[in-house]
Amino acid sequence: MIPFVERRSLWFAIPLVIIALGLGAFFIRGFVLGIDFTGGTILERGLPKAVTAQEIREVLAGTGMDLSSAVVQPLGDGREVLIRAHALSSEEIKLLDDALRQAYGEVQVRRTELVGPTIGEELVGQSLIAVLLGCLGVLAYVSVRFQPSQGVAAIIALIHDVLVTVSVFLLLGKEVNGSFIAALLTIIGYSINNTIVVFDRVRENLKFSPDRRDLVRLVNESIYQTLGRTINTSITTLIAVLALFLFGGTTIKDFTLALLVGLVAGTYSSVFIAGPLWTAWRLQKDKDLVAA
Amino acid sequence: MGRGRSVRLVAILVLLLVAGVALYTRPINLGLDLQGGIHVVLEAVETPELPLTEDAMNRALAVVDRRVNALGVTEPVLQRLGDRRIIVELPGIEDPEQAISVIGKTAVLEFKDPTGVTVLTGADLANAALGRDHMGRPAVDVEFTADGAKKFAAITTEWVGHQMPILLDNRVISSPVIQTPITEGKGQITGGFTIESASELVILLRAGSLPVPLEVVEIRNVGPILGKESIDRSLKAGIIGIIGVLLFMLAYYRLPGGVANIALVIYIVLMLAELALVRATLTLPGIAGFILSIGMAVDANVIIFERIKEEIAAGKRVRAAVQAGFSRALATVLDANITTLITALILFNFGTGPIKGFAVTLSLGIITSMFTAIVVTRVFLDMAIDRDPVGFSRYLGVREATK
Numbered sequence: 069m070i071p072f073v074e075r076r077s078l079w080f081a082i083p084l085v086i087i088a089l090g091l092g093a094f095f096i097r098g099f100v101l102g103i104d105f106t107g108g109t110i111l112e113r114g115l116p117k118a119v120t121a122q123e124i125r126e127v128l129a130g131t132g133m134d135l136s137s138a139v140v141q142p143l144g145d146g147r148e149v150l151i152r153a154h155a156l157s158s159e160e161i162k163l164l165d166d167a168l169r170q171a172y173g174e175v176q177v178r179r180t181e182l183v184g185p186t187i188g189e190e191l192v193g194q195s196l197i198a199v200l201l202g203c204l205g206v207l208a209y210v211s212v213r214f215q216p217s218q219g220v221a222a223i224i225a226l227i228h229d230v231l232v233t234v235s236v237f238l239l240l241g242k243e244v245n246g247s248f249i250a251a252l253l254t255i256i257g258y259s260i261n262n263t264i265v266v267f268d269r270v271r272e273n274l275k276f277s278p279d280r281r282d283l284v285r286l287v288n289e290s291i292y293q294t295l296g297r298t299i300n301t302s303i304t305t306l307i308a309v310l311a312l313f314l315f316g317g318t319t320i321k322d323f324t325l326a327l328l329v330g331l332v333a334g335t336y337s338s339v340f341i342a343g344p345l346w347t348a349w350r351l352q353k354d355k356d357l358v359a360a
Numbered sequence: 361m362g363r364g365r366s367v368r369l370v371a372i373l374v375l376l377l378v379a380g381v382a383l384y385t386r387p388i389n390l391g392l393d394l395q396g397g398i399h400v401v402l403e404a405v406e407t408p409e410l411p412l413t414e415d416a417m418n419r420a421l422a423v424v425d426r427r428v429n430a431l432g433v434t435e436p437v438l439q440r441l442g443d444r445r446i447i448v449e450l451p452g453i454e455d456p457e458q459a460i461s462v463i464g465k466t467a468v469l470e471f472k473d474p475t476g477v478t479v480l481t482g483a484d485l486a487n488a489a490l491g492r493d494h495m496g497r498p499a500v501d502v503e504f505t506a507d508g509a510k511k512f513a514a515i516t517t518e519w520v521g522h523q524m525p526i527l528l529d530n531r532v533i534s535s536p537v538i539q540t541p542i543t544e545g546k547g548q549i550t551g552g553f554t555i556e557s558a559s560e561l562v563i564l565l566r567a568g569s570l571p572v573p574l575e576v577v578e579i580r581n582v583g584p585i586l587g588k589e590s591i592d593r594s595l596k597a598g599i600i601g602i603i604g605v606l607l608f609m610l611a612y613y614r615l616p617g618g619v620a621n622i623a624l625v626i627y628i629v630l631m632l633a634e635l636a637l638v639r640a641t642l643t644l645p646g647i648a649g650f651i652l653s654i655g656m657a658v659d660a661n662v663i664i665f666e667r668i669k670e671e672i673a674a675g676k677r678v679r680a681a682v683q684a685g686f687s688r689a690l691a692t693v694l695d696a697n698i699t700t701l702i703t704a705l706i707l708f709n710f711g712t713g714p715i716k717g718f719a720v721t722l723s724l725g726i727i728t729s730m731f732t733a734i735v736v737t738r739v740f741l742d743m744a745i746d747r748d749p750v751g752f753s754r755y756l757g758v759r760e761a762t763k
Contacts, residue, residue: 112586158460158576165457177456178586184403184577198707205702213695250645250718253707254652257700257722261656264696265663272688297666300612301659304605308655311601312648317593319393319586320648327652 072291072340073284073347079340083232083333090235099238102245103152105192107185109161111151113168114176118146124168131167133160143318148178155184195249199230199256206260214267221346222263225337229259232333233326242322251326258305259334262298263342269294270343287347291339302335368739376626379633386636391643394591396584397451400460404444405573412444412572419567420574421446423467426564427529431459445577456581464576468529469568471515474522479515484508486545488565490558493550498558500534500549502565509545517541526565533564594647601651602628609658613665615752619740620661620733627657627732634724646721653725660697660733664689678749686738693734697726 072079103110121140128135128151138153156164161180168175203223210219230252237244269290277286309331313324392399404420406412417440424446428436437449453459469482484505491501504512515524516538525535536549549561582590606624609617631650635642642650668685676684701723708719745752 114583114585158457158464158579161579162457162461176583176585177581178583180398180456180579180581182576182579184401184575186577202703202706205706206699209699209702247645253703253718254649254722257703258652258656260699260703261659261696264699265692268692268695293670294666296669297659297662300608300662300666301656304608304658304662305652305655307604307608308601308651311604312594312597312651315593315597315600316648317590317597319590320594320644323645323648327648 069288069292071288073288073344076340076344076348079344083228083336083341086239087231087235090231090238093235093238093241097241100241100243102243102248103155103181103183104246105189105244107155107183109151109153109156109183110179110181111153111161111164112143112148112179113151113165114148114178115168115172116147116174117172118142119149119172120146121149124149124151127167127171128164131163133163135164155182158182191246191249195253199253202253202256210264210267214271217349218267218270218342218346221342221349222260222267224345225263225342226256226259228337228341229255229330229333232336233330236329237326242325245322247320247323248326251323251330254327255330255334258331259337262301262334262338265297266291266294266338266343267346270346283347283350287343291343295339298335298339302331305331365739365742368735372626372736372739376629379629382633382637383629386639388632388636389639389641390587390591391641391646392449392451392580392587393582393644394587394642394647395451396582396587397449398453398456398459398579398581400448400450400463400576401441401578402446402448402464402574403577404446405575406444407573410570410572415566416570416572417444419563419570420572422560422563423529423567423572424448424463424574426531427463430529430531431462433459446574452584456579460576460579464574465529466573467568467571468527469565469571470527471512472525472527473515474519474524480504480508480511482568482571484511485565485569488562488569490555490562491548493548497550498553498555500553500558500561500565502547502549504545504547506545509543512545512547513541513543516547517543528564528568534561590644594644594651598647598651598654602654605655605658609661613661615744616661616665616668616741619737619744620658620665622740623661623732623736624654624658626736627729628654630728630732631724634728635721638720638724640720641717643717646717649718649721650725653721653729657725657729657733660689660693660730661737663692664733664737678745678752682741682745686734690734693730697730701726 119142121142124140124142125138128138128140133156135153138151141150141152142148143150151164161182165175165177203226206226207216207219207223210216210222233252233255234244237248270287273286273290306328309324309327313321313328316324402424404412404417410416421438421440425438428438428448428450431450431453433450433453435451437447439447439449441447448463450456450459467482469485470478471480471484473479484507485502486505486508487503489501489503491499493499520538520541523535523537525532527533534549536551553561602624606621609620609624611617613620631653640646664685667689668681671681671684671688672678704719704722704726708716708723
């Protein structure tokens with residue numbers, strides 16, 4: 069049997085290393101924030117012929133607007149182009165499109181996104197409040213149906229999932245935007261489900277051996293008994309998300325990547341973090357009781 | 361036992377029939393990112409002369425509403441967001457840039473003389489209010505500024521008996537006939553008003569006399585081609601994902617896996633029908649969430665099957681093991697799903713637009729999957745056991761201890 073509880077220092081250390089690396093990346097280069105947070109403009113345009121970034125930059129320079137900080141990126145076979153710029157006005161977007169039309173004739177508007185700078189701050193604030201309240205709700209329910217200490221362990225497992233996913237995005241230099249927040253919320257919903265299944269087995273086994281003398285073994289067995297279920301459910305969910313990641317197109321690639329990372333983190337935390345952490349805490353409490 | 365099961369079987373079939381009818385008669389709403397269209401957020405700008413009161417926002421809304429209707433888009437959405445913002449959604453619009461410039465500009469009110477020359481503007485109008493004519497019928501009282509009163513006196517003296525068109529954003533909102541010269545800066549528009557139509561004109565006149573400047577703070581525009589590509593790609597990904605999950609369940613759990621697969625297909629049909637019935641708008645992240653939920657929907661089945669395996673391994677006969685497996689797994693499934701439901705409900709209450717939509721999909725998915733994975737699976741599983749009780753346990757990969 070895998071020593072889930074006994075070797076907990078090792079299991080705790082692995083995600084801590086990832087989070088530490090993520091923290092390093094945060095201090096070195098920070099988040100790559102999407103326009104949902106910073107405000108800005110994203111234009112995706114289809115052109116009748118393949119173009120290079122340089123050609124597009126020359127067209128942009130010809131508009132007379134200050135677009136020197138804009139990022140130009142040809143997509144696919146070069147007949148699509150992605151332009152990222154600061155928050156332009158709708159008139160400026162029109163000017164830009166007119167310039168493209170003048171240079172290339174037909175221009176197909178595939179996507180335009182413009183976010184003013186104030187919107188982003190509100191998005192962060194509202195998401196944070198929603199997540200915090202969500203955690204409190206989970207804590208309350210688990211405290212009633214299980215034990216308050218298990219509620220706390222479940223919340224720590226959730227925080228682990230969020231931190232690991234954020235760290236991986238920091239390390240990969242992937243953009244953090246509104247859909248990333250939605251992915252984090254999805255992960256929280258998924259991961260709590262897994263953790264509860266483990267605690268449910270612990271609760272049931274405690275009923276049959278209430279003396280708790282060998283808590284380490286009991287929790288370890290509980291995790292082991294639910295392992296088949298944890299793995300199989302993770303596999304079916306991963307199959308679904310992997311299909312999205314591979315075939316779902318570029319628009320949601322980063323969203324599904326966040327889901328993939330989060331699913332792995334969520335599965336890991338329900339097996340290696342929640343139960344062992346709760347056990348360690350219980351043992352410490354008992355020791356304190358004996359000492360006192 | 362047997363009768364109870366046929367009742368359930370019939371109930372499931374009826375439910376599927378209802379779902380089919382619902383899907384047929386009420387197609388699922390596609391979000392702007394899938395069908396193409398623009399989502400614009402306008403923000404009213406506060407100026408020293410014009411504090412942003414409830415009244416000012418209502419005037420701004422009335423103006424935007426008229427403009428949106430003038431664009432001739434089918435099923436436009438106009439929504440107030442918080443204190444000072446207005447969301448406008450225009451599906452399938454041809455020229456987004458033109459639409460944005462039309463709905464985002466500041467309102468212009470003009471009074472024209474019969475030759476079409478603009479003689480007064482919104483700046484000359486001091487106030488408009490609901491009034492009564494001498495017969496007590498609804499009318500609209502207008503009051504001009506000192507400057508406006510002079511101009512108005514001159515015009516009404518010159519054009520008695522003629523119409524004086526009043527235009528908001530270049531569209532005529534009223535065309536009263538000048539009955540007598542109005543020299544003291546106060547007039548009344550009468551004739552055929554109801555309380556409602558008079559109030560509407562008051563709002564429009566006031567909107568033009570105190571125009572609220574609107575600023576475009578957010579635009580999200582997806583062209584119809586990208587929308588179509590997104591639908592095609594996510595459909596392909598969804599089908600591949602579903603086939604993958606079905607194959608895995610069949611390969612790992614064999615016959616019970618096949619039963620779970622029937623339940624999963626029913627889950628997908630029911631979910632689509634529910635989304636159509638609650639008029640949810642399916643967006644790209646929404647589809648992604650739905651496909652994810654397909655992977656999660658078999659979870660209750662996995663919990664139950666693992667439990668049945670344990671019960672058989674512990675010495676129970678197949679029927680007893682299935683019975684115990686279901687009843688013991690039920691508490692687990694309930695606790696696990698209720699915690700997820702709590703997070704979904706909180707997201708619904710405190711989240712904004714897209715997060716709300718996601719919370720709806722998540723909640724429906726949890727409730728529906730509990731039904732399909734527990735009730736539907738049970739009916740078909742019992743049928744399979746009746747047919748071949750011994751073979752059933754072999755399919756699960758464990759053998760009955762007492763034979």
